[in-house]
Amino acid sequence: MRDLTGQVVAITGASAGIGAASAKALMAQGAKVALGARRIERLEATVAESGGNAVAVEMDVRDPDGSRRLVDAALATFGGLNALVANAGIGAYGGIMDLTDEKLAEMMDINVAGTVWPIRAAVPHFLEKGDGDIVIVSSVAGIRGAGDEAVYAATKFAQVGLAGGLDRELRDKNIRVATICPGGTSTEFAMGAGRTPGMAGLADMMKPENIADAIVTVLQQPKSMRTLIWSMRSIQEQD
Numbered sequence: 001m002r003d004l005t006g007q008v009v010a011i012t013g014a015s016a017g018i019g020a021a022s023a024k025a026l027m028a029q030g031a032k033v034a035l036g037a038r039r040i041e042r043l044e045a046t047v048a049e050s051g052g053n054a055v056a057v058e059m060d061v062r063d064p065d066g067s068r069r070l071v072d073a074a075l076a077t078f079g080g081l082n083a084l085v086a087n088a089g090i091g092a093y094g095g096i097m098d099l100t101d102e103k104l105a106e107m108m109d110i111n112v113a114g115t116v117w118p119i120r121a122a123v124p125h126f127l128e129k130g131d132g133d134i135v136i137v138s139s140v141a142g143i144r145g146a147g148d149e150a151v152y153a154a155t156k157f158a159q160v161g162l163a164g165g166l167d168r169e170l171r172d173k174n175i176r177v178a179t180i181c182p183g184g185t186s187t188e189f190a191m192g193a194g195r196t197p198g199m200a201g202l203a204d205m206m207k208p209e210n211i212a213d214a215i216v217t218v219l220q221q222p223k224s225m226r227t228l229i230w231s232m233r234s235i236q237e238q239d
């Protein structure tokens, strides 16, 4: 396995759930992290506990400049960028006619454009160095579809398609592109549609730390191999 000590990783959606757990898991392996999200106070709380191994950037993934500021912060603070975890995303439950135009547009913008912009910010540095890793957090819904979440599933399929294209475009430049496809994971994201914190179904879900461990493992794999799609679900989850 590759040693991640000193590696610099930018993470979008690092203020909660899978992104926050990934930041902690990566720092536990000796990596340095640049954290991006809108809720800066949450990011700063992580920075305060990081022992100088994290930097926070208030950014919205819908804004290309926000992604460039995240990458710039990694370069300015830690002197480089080795990997990007494009994790920020939102979901909404409901049939195709149940959700508002505004909610669907927001979801498509955050989940699709909000994956493209951070990648476009990071790739020039990876190309310059001839080395880099991109990990996209999609979903099982991005492989199998999902009932009551058709548009969400479409955004997650879009991420898988983006990764497939980028793998072909960037592999021979020593830039790996991996997609992580979790099933139900007990984060704030998993609330809604009648779910409340502490309810039994949530206890059966995977934990954000489980997904963070997968992201760490992908980055630890030797550069002689690459992960394409890693899909995972709780042992209890079915449909």
Ligand SMILES: NC(=O)c1ccc[n+]([C@@H]2O[C@H](COP(=O)([O-])OP(=O)(O)OC[C@H]3O[C@@H](n4cnc5c(N)ncnc54)[C@H](OP(=O)(O)O)[C@@H]3O)[C@@H](O)[C@H]2O)c1
Pocket: 012, 013, 014, 015, 016, 017, 018, 019, 036, 037, 038, 039, 040, 059, 060, 061, 062, 087, 088, 089, 090, 091, 110, 114, 137, 138, 139, 140, 181, 182, 183, 184, 185, 186, 187, 188, 189, 190, 208
């Ligand atoms: N939880 C699940 O069951 C599950 C299953 C499969 C896949 N996923 C995927 O996992 C990823 C992370 O989800 P999670 O479960 O960890 O959810 P979460 O706990 O709700 O965290 C979502 C993160 O995304 C950030 N974010 C949302 N909109 C943003 C924006 N416009 N700009 C910047 N950051 C934004 C949030 O930060 P701010 O609000 O502070 O900006 C937060 O840090 C998502 O892509 C999701 O689709 C989740």
